[in-house]
Amino acid sequence: QVQLQESGPGLVKPSETLSLTCSVSDGSIDTYYWTWIRQPPGKGLEWIGYISYTGSTNYNPSVKSRVTISVDTSKNQFSLRLSSVTAADTAVYYCARVVRGKEYNAPTSGFYYYYYMDVWGKGTTVTVSS
Amino acid sequence: DIQMTQSPSSLSASVGDRVTITCRASQSISTYLNWYQQKPGNAPKLLIYFSSSLQSGVPSRFSGSGSGTDFTLTISSLQPDDFATYYCQQNYISPWTFGRGTTVEVK
Numbered sequence: 001q002v003q004l005q006e007s008g009p010g011l012v013k014p015s016e017t018l019s020l021t022c023s024v025s026d027g028s029i030d031t032y033y034w035t036w037i038r039q040p041p042g043k044g045l046e047w048i049g050y051i052s053y054t055g056s057t058n059y060n061p062s063v064k065s066r067v068t069i070s071v072d073t074s075k076n077q078f079s080l081r082l083s084s085v086t087a088a089d090t091a092v093y094y095c096a097r098v099v100r101g102k103e104y105n106a107p108t109s110g111f112y113y114y115y116y117m118d119v120w121g122k123g124t125t126v127t128v129s130s
Numbered sequence: 131d132i133q134m135t136q137s138p139s140s141l142s143a144s145v146g147d148r149v150t151i152t153c154r155a156s157q158s159i160s161t162y163l164n165w166y167q168q169k170p171g172n173a174p175k176l177l178i179y180f181s182s183s184l185q186s187g188v189p190s191r192f193s194g195s196g197s198g199t200d201f202t203l204t205i206s207s208l209q210p211d212d213f214a215t216y217y218c219q220q221n222y223i224s225p226w227t228f229g230r231g232t233t234v235e236v237k
Contacts, residue, residue: 059225
């Protein structure tokens with residue numbers, strides 16, 4: 001059973017860059033999509049972005065100017081970098097595996113893709129504070 | 131962004147109760163809707179994907195339905211392990227967005 005584990009500093013200073021890594025064990029990283037999601041203290045979930053096995057990315061506009069998600073297939077890891085952090089970036093950060101399914105839409109004679117996060121890391125708390 | 135509105139925000143129920151949670155999207159999302167369960171201090175767990183498909187290993191007392199803008203998660207007979215917070219999430223249009231959650235508490 002594939003497992004994900006986040007790692008990285010638990011404390012980051014304001015204006016600096018948050019860097020986290022997600023290690024994928026007991027599974028290959030090059031056949032799925034991979035995503036980061038965060039949860040501020042006492043609040044709900046916010047999707048940050050994903051990277052595909054081809055390396056293409058899709059980011060939430062709320063962080064798009066500050067975020068980079070990358071993958072290192074040789075290490076079976078993917079990473080998150082979030083620059084110019086503020087206290088609002090304080091959260092539990094989760095990495096997760098994304099499954100992409102395909103549905104045929106008869107009215108349009110086309111295929112549509114749906115996505116869901118089926119395996120999650122345990123999460124890592126990142127606090128932004130001086 | 132597509133707004134996902136869950137109701138109620140919390141509910142109290144007893145073991146054995148039938149529980150229904152509603153999720154409404156601000157625009158049509160077809161059936162591109164997932165449900166997750168989260169317990170305090172833990173990561174979310176996938177329950178239902180594509181509106182009504184039960185994730186492998188999830189008990190059959192959980193079911194999902196709906197299309198367009200209105201969706202429902204139903205727990206047919208609430209068990210002690212089901213007291214948690216439930217989130218819906220749309221993946222029809224980027225950015226993917228979550229509802230604010232529904233907490234199921236012990237009555």
